[in-house]
Ligand SMILES: Nc1nc2c(ncn2[C@@H]2O[C@H](COP(=O)(O)OP(=O)(O)OP(=O)(O)O)[C@@H](O)[C@H]2O)c(=O)[nH]1
């Protein structure tokens with residue numbers, strides 16, 4: 142039998158080091174990088190076997206299965222099965238395994254070996270395994286897989302002659318290709334991958350074992366989500382419990398500034414602008430700095446330790462259930478800071494409908510700008526009691542608001558994926574980073590950045606909007622016996638809007654806060670503070686904390702309905718603008734605006750009427 146030029150193909154999971162091996166074996170310069178999905182098409186090169194025979198070597202895109210979920214995986218399947226036009230089935234395969242992720246990589250390796258082509262396994266990246274204290278048994282693995290296993294370090298060219306020799310021997314030993322019937326399904330392959338990976342370990346350091354044990358618990362199908370939920374719960378408890386002394390100190394500081402302004406600035410418009418607008422308004426927002434810092438402290442620690450990637454892994458299943466892929470997790474997670482970077486991060490999502498859905502639900506993740514709004518209302522209306530087990534009621538309510546946003550987002554995604562953004566969930570497998578202790582310096586820098594963003598917002602947009610609002614509340618001046626707010630420009634507008642929001646329990650002052658809050662969420666707090674300061678009959682009343690004034694003027698159902706509104710209401714105008722840029726038009730931002738307003742209206746209304754009916 143005559144053979145054409147012999148073709149050997151490199152296959153394996155993404156990021157196994159196939160392209161690095163390809164370059165080392167052929168002298169080519171294929172792009173390699175430390176993330177999955179670098180190679181997206183087949184590339185050919187020449188390599189020389191020990192016999193001096195020249196063979197064609199193919200570098201293929203990484204793949205998790207011969208049952209492809211993406212176009213690049215389809216390339217691999219077509220080449221390996223000989224379905225590629227103008228290309229024979231390869232004469233041999235080199236399946237590349239990452240020694241550090243053996244269990245995961247062996248799943249696909251078994252599927253490849255079952256094809257029955259002459260196959261050699263390259264146990265790659267053994268240098269990293271050795272560094273981490275993992276020693277593997279290549280010959281044991283060879284017996285388990287039924288194909289030669291050669292240890293390699295592609296980037297140091299180690300094991301390459303041995304690999305080429307093994308390939309030559311295997312081709313000679315298998316003159317024809319008789320596919321083995323394969324009755325093994327993916328679940329069985331996973332089980333045997335786990336057994337083989339375990340059996341292949343000769344020795345492992347305690348640290349590595351500890352990390353694996355940690356993953357067993359944290360990624361456990363039901364224990365993992367419970368731990369994640371519990372952790373988040375603790376975070377929100379801490380946001381209230383730890384922040385209180387700092388927030389009180391800041392509030393006292395703002396109070397002192399206000400008194401000083403009263404004392405040194407002669408009565409008049411300038412003093413009012415400073416005390417009612419800047420100090421009452423902007424000051425009421427700045428006092429939430431501690432809460433923001435504490436929330437981001439936890440987020441940064443979870444990211445730095447490697448836990449956040451595991452949370453994404455856990456969430457993948459939930460996301461798939463609503464038709465989203467785990468790729469949406471990171472954009473949605475960033476949206477907890479702010480929807481703008483979140484929406485921009487959706488660029489990493491390949492599927493356009495997946496991406497659109499993620500953009501549309503990103504505003505439902507509770508951005509940090511909403512934290513002051515939640516915190517001020519909760520502090521004013523929810524008693525500082527515990528509900529047993531030392532669980533604070535205030536933290537619990539805050540946690541529920543975040544959960545309400547997430548649940549809302551999942552439900553909306555479910556609907557969107559069955560209507561305007563119809564599509565199937567695509568699979569998502571990610572490499573999990575190593576666990577490590579967070580570096581305090583990195584955390585400190587991250588916190589400083591978040592704090593600075595918050596303070597800069599307070600000093601710019603929140604400041605400007607509040608001052609404009611103060612002007613609109615102060616003019617025109619009320620006649621004798623007239624209410625200053627009702628007489629003002631802002632009050633006139635608010636009274637108009639109040640007609641629309643009255644059915645959901647909002648009063649004039651709440652309606653008034655809604656419009657400027659479109660510029661930045663926190664402005665809802667500063668505008669309430671400014672409104673009450675302007676409306677105050679005397680200086681003592683004006684000096685009262687915002688919380689006291691809210692508790693006096695609002696009922697509990699009103700407060701709850703205001704909270705419900707902010708869970709769903711569309712975010713700031715910048716978010717809408719980014720959505721327009723990322724979707725190339727006004728259609729989707731308009732849709733987003735409409736559905737979020739509708740949801741907010743319904744949720745706030747339902748909350749108000751249910752709370753009222755319950756006698757709260
Ligand atoms: N330390 C070490 N690094 C390696 C080794 N082999 C590959 N790498 C690195 O691993 C990363 C992934 O290598 P690639 O060759 O791009 O992986 P690939 O399998 O082609 O990945 P895809 O094209 O995404 O499927 C790169 O950063 C390589 O430098 C190795 O043996 N040791």
Ligand SMILES: [Mg+2]
Nearest residue numbers: 159160179180
């Ligand atoms: Mg590659």
